[in-house]
Amino acid sequence: MTLDSDVSGAWLTREEMESARQRLPILYVDAVPVRVDEAGEVTEVGLLLRADEEGNISRALVSGRVLYGERVRQALLRHLEKDLGPLALPRVPTSPQPFTVAEYFPVPGITPFHDSRQHAVSLAFVIPVEGDCQPRQDALEITWMAPHEARDHRVLADMVGGQGTLLQHALAHVGV
Amino acid sequence: MTLDSDVSGAWLTREEMESARQRLPILYVDAVPVRVDEAGEVTEVGLLLRADEEGNISRALVSGRVLYGERVRQALLRHLEKDLGPLALPRVPTSPQPFTVAEYFPVPGITPFHDSRQHAVSLAFVIPVEGDCQPRQDALEITWMAPHEARDHRVLADMVGGQGTLLQHALAHVGV
Amino acid sequence: MTLDSDVSGAWLTREEMESARQRLPILYVDAVPVRVDEAGEVTEVGLLLRADEEGNISRALVSGRVLYGERVRQALLRHLEKDLGPLALPRVPTSPQPFTVAEYFPVPGITPFHDSRQHAVSLAFVIPVEGDCQPRQDALEITWMAPHEARDHRVLADMVGGQGTLLQHALAHVGV
């Protein structure tokens, strides 16, 4: 999970959003961007390099909140465009069934997922992208790596909030 | 979707919850209670008879909100116990992957699902129940019927907010 | 299921294949070709018009056998190319998880699926196609229709062996 740059343009003030975050589970989407070959097999996984407010660098999935009145599909497209740029050509799956649901709790240890700001429940999808990716906003860079490299413990150790676990679940789902 | 009897005992006042419902998607679970044979095949589907605030009778799935700090699994158990009683012995699936995600919008027609009170996003599961079911609270009765009876258009017509569609999706998922 | 045009070029003579069909479940794939919008939502479903050996016309999904030594992904690509032509640009899903498994038995009534020639077990996938479709071989034509048209009972009645049921399961899986 990342700085929530949604808030400014959304239906709640920052104070109202902070209040809601103490009282309701917040709906998120997580997307694992991948490159695939013509048979649909994953050849590369895309991980973002991000800097948080204190300047710490971490690797991250594409992730963000679903807004009031927004379809889950539209939320996926919006966050993919925000993080990968307008030319990424993501292929959002036909089915609304996520490969898993990640429950991020403010207290660590309840699940593998943790978000100190909130209780977030995230629908997770693997998303093939076919176009050019140009990271924007707080994403410094996107790194493409082979699936076996993405599973390396040093890569996973650079991910926070349990996203390394979520990435492993995604790789298991696609059979690698 | 039904009268939200969670609100009284929860973390928000009724006014705060009403306010949140105008501003955030609210996380729900939907459960389709089923009886299964020893090979796991669905033999019966359980539908609740409910009365709304105006006294209209409808058929419904087990459905309700996920509370702040609550696991999705616990929310399923809580709503199943609330609607089917403490002796129903529901078998919550091992995987957090729902068979679908139903997006209920306050405006009809965006998806097959509609809830005039709110934008609710619901994780839907088929749940075998092995024990005795004793409807409680606002559920008047539970009716068990064979899968092909549950698919009858007269049964589906008694369901509101698109839950008839969700029931059909559930029956497709279990292969009947 | 359709005339098995695989047999001629495969690892078994027609007699050996006939013999195996009386003794082993035969592995198949079923593909539901769809057109999607940029958010991944299904806008059209593609159904083949086929003629069987007696000249009966029916509507059908893309369907065929998995060969010895062949990946499931490759079998999907091969049958999609055979039925839709080489320019269809199918997007085979990243995950090997089918949306359902259809069990076709030589005796009707055991499952919704029936194939008088054999016991076939089919992994079923929804496959977006982005290119031009030019039906070949025994497929006379491909008809694209909106999801609600595909669910019409007259369309479903033109499908044989339970493929109408499988199409309904596919539409449920994609949320329409």
Next chain:
Amino acid sequence: MTLDSDVSGAWLTREEMESARQRLPILYVDAVPVRVDEAGEVTEVGLLLRADEEGNISRALVSGRVLYGERVRQALLRHLEKDLGPLALPRVPTSPQPFTVAEYFPVPGITPFHDSRQHAVSLAFVIPVEGDCQPRQDALEITWMAPHEARDHRVLADMVGGQGTLLQHALAHVGV
């Protein structure tokens, strides 16, 4: 995969089965037996200890062939009873959708799965068992361990043919 004790009682002689194995993909099921708590969360994973024909000991999942005319559900029940005894009370899932499909090839390296005897395509399921397990036939013992123990590299190294990978995929699917 294990010694195929199905063959003796089945529809093919050993020679015919050997011949089919050189010419057709053979349909299998793999089952990961688990213990769950009342909320459906996996608390323990059951692994078999097996001896192969040369007396090598390995850990294994419940696995076996689907017979001609047999439902996938019945094949799961039959292999679970064969390996865990008649009192195991397995809870076969309501949906025919496997969590993954494992493609075992006679040549290693095509997929993570390998079976020197044949090209087998296996539908994989996580199966809660509620009763007493008494290993039979060629299974020497069943060992229950916590999910994090089952993921230990020493445990996974005792599994052959890629079943360690399949176990990891199963654990990812159930969210641990």
